[in-house]
Amino acid sequence: MILALRALGVGDLAAAVPALRGLRAAFPDHTLALAAPTWLTPLIDLIGGVDRVVAVADLSPAPLPEAEIAVNLHGSGPQSHRLLQAAHPAKLWAFACPEAGHLDGPSWNAEEHEVQRWCRLVRHYGVDADGSDLSLIRPAAAPVKGAxxxxxxxxxxxxxxxxxxxxxxxxxxxxxxxxxxxxxxxxxxxxxxxxxxxxxxxxxxxxxxxxxxxxxxxxxxxxxxxxxxxxxxxxxxxxxxxxxxxxxxxxxxxxxxxxxxxxxxxxxxxxxxxxxxxxxxxxxxxxxxxxxxxxxxxxxxxxxxxx
CATH class of the missing domain: 3.40.50.2000 (Glycogen Phosphorylase B;)
Known part of the structure; x- marks a missing residue:
């Protein structure tokens, strides 16, 4: 299993779509799970390729499933790093955070565009991510069209x-x-x-x-x-x-x-x-x-x- 963490809101999830798509393409035979608030599930379904939603809200301590790779698409740490470390993944992909004892990731850049930040993270670990791949699946119908x-x-x-x-x-x-x-x-x-x-x-x-x-x-x-x-x-x-x-x-x-x-x-x-x-x-x-x-x-x- 590949477990990604993004326990934030609508815009935050949309900004992580290219990185999630990169993970999906890099690990086609693995289950891709996303740790996120469950109220975002309708939007997660529109990304495509996410097999499982793991309920996480406000980084509250919660049991997370075992994963081969845990990917922190949430923040710079240390709280988010520690939440994933508690699940004992074989590998943690995340930005470098000495406070959490994680040193092998890239450095955090506070001025970076949010989309490019997460693409850069997964690229550091060898996953290709296209920052322009921001599209969501178009619903079949809408309550009102042309508004x-x-x-x-x-x-x-x-x-x-x-x-x-x-x-x-x-x-x-x-x-x-x-x-x-x-x-x-x-x-x-x-x-x-x-x-x-x-x-x-x-x-x-x-x-x-x-x-x-x-x-x-x-x-x-x-x-x-x-x-x-x-x-x-x-x-x-x-x-x-x-x-x-x-x-x-x-x-x-x-x-x-x-x-x-x-x-x-x-x-x-x-x-x-x-x-x-x-x-x-x-x-x-x-x-x-x-x-x-x-x-x-x-x-x-x-x-x-x-x-």
Missing amino acids: TIIHPGAKSPSRRWPVERYAAVAKQLRAEGHRVLITGSAAERDLAVRVAEHAGLGTDAVPRTDLGELAALVAYARLVVSGDTGIAHLATAYRTPSVVLFGPMSPARWGPPARPQHRAIWHGTRSEPGDSMEPGVHPALLAVRPGEVLDAAREVTGAAAQI
């Missing part, structure tokens, strides 16, 4: 563009003929409803979706406008035109690939080591104006029509 999705939520307040600005974009896009939907997780529904109300949209514009349905909406969408969060990575995976608004993190670390149908907007000067710890929206995100987002939306949808 423009505006997703105002994000994990931290520092990455949430103000409600009234999202609403201004939604209102103008609807005036230009877009069918606008405002999406969010169950915990973000109140936020999505506020955006819809400010934009003059009814509650029918705020669908209730599980993760699989959200992926299907994105796969068949006309456009996605969001902050630096998981749905932006789904748009990349399906080559759906997207405009992604960045705050504390530079798109050089988490942004979409250089394609005409994707646009990252960032007015920062450097990446923070993590999400800003200050309350409220990050200043780089506050510097983004609705008109700039609308111009980018028109450009990426126009570019997609030419592909």
Whole structure:
């Protein structure tokens, strides 16, 4: 068995797809297991090639299955290294971490793009990984096709563009003929409803979706406008035109690939080591104006029509 650890969220999982595909190709006769939160299973199924999901959340100590090779696609250690070491794999593939007693891996580079980081890790151990292989399996159907999705939520307040600005974009896009939907997780529904109300949209514009349905909406969408969060990575995976608004993190670390149908907007000067710890929206995100987002939306949808 090959056991990979990636116990994080939607965008994190999407960024690890090329490395997981590399492992699948390198070990076609082995079981490929992914240690991850089970709520991600609908998305894991869309990667293809993962044979088993092992339930892990927040790196909580849990019995992991025996593996010939354990691959840490989660972080630099030491906690994630130790979680895998506790399963006593024959080999551990991970970034060098003296605190965990693991010295043979490559060095960690905090400024590296997240996709390339994990490709570099598995390449260090002889596995070929194509960083451009970000696609997911396209669902057979979607609740709505051709919608423009505006997703105002994000994990931290520092990455949430103000409600009234999202609403201004939604209102103008609807005036230009877009069918606008405002999406969010169950915990973000109140936020999505506020955006819809400010934009003059009814509650029918705020669908209730599980993760699989959200992926299907994105796969068949006309456009996605969001902050630096998981749905932006789904748009990349399906080559759906997207405009992604960045705050504390530079798109050089988490942004979409250089394609005409994707646009990252960032007015920062450097990446923070993590999400800003200050309350409220990050200043780089506050510097983004609705008109700039609308111009980018028109450009990426126009570019997609030419592909």
